[in-house]
Amino acid sequence: NAGVMQNPRHLVRRRGQEARLRCSPMKGHSHVYWYRQLPEEGLKFMVYLQKENIIDESGMPKERFSAEFPKEGPSILRIQQVVRGDSAAYFCASSPRTGGDNEQFFGPGTRLTVL
């Protein structure tokens, strides 16, 4: 059973460009979470999605960031007009259900560098 897959693993963008990060959850998992990790910091929650629904986007910046989890295909985290402060590691996690007693399985992350 393949784990959570993320691509690309590394992404370089110039200021003002768009970044698209993809996440394929583990088989059988219908809950997807995105986190951002700045250097020397812990992960910070961004958004929680189920198929075709955004459940909680309270951790997402109000502008330029969006996420989706379509009926078919991977979840996408989209960052428009990137700035240097967006440089970070972005991790996706999935779970078969939600709840504090439920383990989240993390992907290897996408490291975004904005020049």
Added chain:
Amino acid sequence: LAKTTQPISMDSYEGQEVNITCSHNNIATNDYITWYQQFPSQGPRFIIQGYKTKVTNEVASLFIPADRKSSTLSLPRVSLSDTAVYYCLVGDGGAGSYQLTFGKGTKLSVIP
């Protein structure tokens, strides 16, 4: 969400037992205690979870005293490959508990 406090870093020699303590004075009745491990350039990996007393699996043990205001992750006979950052998380199973809150964690360095 209960705030957690853990040491920033720890060093240990190979073969030793390592104990990492996490303080969570404001833990709520419904909160679970979960530990994750993160290797460089990888996503966090679940290690162990408990509610009270002691939990043991093939990787680690988790000790939780009766007042639950702290917990200790115990790694037996560490090896170089255990060098990683270890995060202590506290949360309940209710609404919003999917928002895992990671602090800065404890950076464990295992020395040969």
